[in-house]
Amino acid sequence: xxxxxxxxxxxxxxxxxxxxxxxxxxxxxxxxxxxxxxxxxxxxxxxxxxxxxxxxxxxxxxxxxxxxxxxxxxxxxxxxxxxxxxxxxxxxxxxxxxxxxxxxxxxxxxxxxxxxxxxxxxxxxxxxxxxxxxxxxxxxxxx
Amino acid sequence: xxxxxxxxxxxxxxxxxxxxxxxxxxxxxxxxxxxxxxxxxxxxxxxxxxxxxxxxxxxxxxxxxxxxxxxxxxxxxxxxxxxxxxxxxxxxxxxxxxxxxxxxxxxxxxxx
Numbered sequence: 291x292x293x294x295x296x297x298x299x300x301x302x303x304x305x306x307x308x309x310x311x312x313x314x315x316x317x318x319x320x321x322x323x324x325x326x327x328x329x330x331x332x333x334x335x336x337x338x339x340x341x342x343x344x345x346x347x348x349x350x351x352x353x354x355x356x357x358x359x360x361x362x363x364x365x366x367x368x369x370x371x372x373x374x375x376x377x378x379x380x381x382x383x384x385x386x387x388x389x390x391x392x393x394x395x396x397x398x399x400x401x402x403x404x405x406x407x408x409x410x411x412x413x414x415x416x417x418x419x420x421x422x423x424x425x426x427x428x429x430x431x432x433x
Numbered sequence: 434x435x436x437x438x439x440x441x442x443x444x445x446x447x448x449x450x451x452x453x454x455x456x457x458x459x460x461x462x463x464x465x466x467x468x469x470x471x472x473x474x475x476x477x478x479x480x481x482x483x484x485x486x487x488x489x490x491x492x493x494x495x496x497x498x499x500x501x502x503x504x505x506x507x508x509x510x511x512x513x514x515x516x517x518x519x520x521x522x523x524x525x526x527x528x529x530x531x532x533x534x535x536x537x538x539x540x541x542x543x544x545x
Contacts, residue, residue, distance in 0.1 A: 308456050315452075333485060333516045340487045344455040392525025396502060401495055404524050405488035411523045 298325070298365040306347045306357040306376075314339050314361065325365050331433065334412050335363075335370070338429060341405035342374050342383070350378020350425070369414070372429045381425055382418045383409075436464050444475035444507075444543045446536075450482040453490035461490070465497040474506030475543050479536055481512035491524055498530060507531070511539035 302317045304310035315336060322332040339361060346359055360375040388403035410416065415430035434457045435450040445468055453461060468476065476497065498508040511533040513521065521527040533539035 311454060311456050330516065336485065337487055337520070340454060344487075344489065347455075390524075392523075393528075394525070396495075396498060396529040399495060399499075399525075399529060401492055401499075404491055408488055408520065408523055 299362065301360065301362040303358050303360050304343070306351060306359060306378075308344065308347055310359075311340055311343065314343065317361075317363070321363055321365075325370075327370075327433070331370075331431070334431065335372070338409050338412055338431070339372060339374070341409040342427060345381075345383075345405060346374075346376045346378055346425075350376055350381065352379065369430050369432045372431070374427045374429075376425050377423050378425060380420055382420070383427065384416055384418050434460065436461060438464065438468065441477070441540070442543070444477050444540070445473045447476060447478045448482065449478060449480060452485040453483060453493075454485065454487045455489040458489035458493050462493045462496065465493065465500075469497070469500055469504070469506075474501060474504055476501065476506070476508050477536070477539055477543070478508070478510045479512055480510060480514065480517055481536075483517060484514065486517050486520055488524075491520065491526060494526070494530070507542060509533065509539050509542050511536050 300317055300321050302313060304313055318332055318335050318339070321327070343359060343361070351357055357377055362373045364371045383406055386406055388406055389400070390403050390407040391398070412431070413429045414432045417428040419426045434453050437448040439446045439448070449461065465476070501508045509531045512535065513532060521530070521532065531542060
């Protein structure tokens, strides 16, 4: 579901299935056109949201049930704020380091763990809150 | 994403087009595995029309590189768009992969 709200905001609720990622791509295309966002920024927004959402889908739920993930975008004068909310297990990505060594030789490079590393490099601010049974991640990206 | 594979002398060219992400990375992983299992040891990935890669896609490139290195083969990439180049730099992939600006430069790496 895509909902355009007043005051430069978009929100989208998806199910915890990888096929839902294409809905995120569509919303980012719509808001990029609306907010006159560059192709580079569009690419960064896609990466940031995909890395978090795929992480939630892969690791947040111990049951096989359907869950909702809420993604909200808001534009301020010089930045875009993205808030992602899920009801999966407690996971503070700020404290997660994943041991990615970007200087390691190919033989020593571990497969995986790169998503959160990339995400942290692409945003300007990250905030994590556990609110009841919800993980709420807020990201700020300067334009 | 669309994957086109072509035999070019002693190496196999993978042209990957569109968007490589968490919804389709396994398709590419299977295609690399299939070609390597068939005996291919020299792979050139042409990224001219690859628009987007997330960490799932990077993971597939790393698996293929490690596998070919172990088997004494070569895994070479060319024509990275700026957005992909940026992700390769952020993740440190730029220093572990053989990346060339053009296909002509890249093909010189292979033994014919």
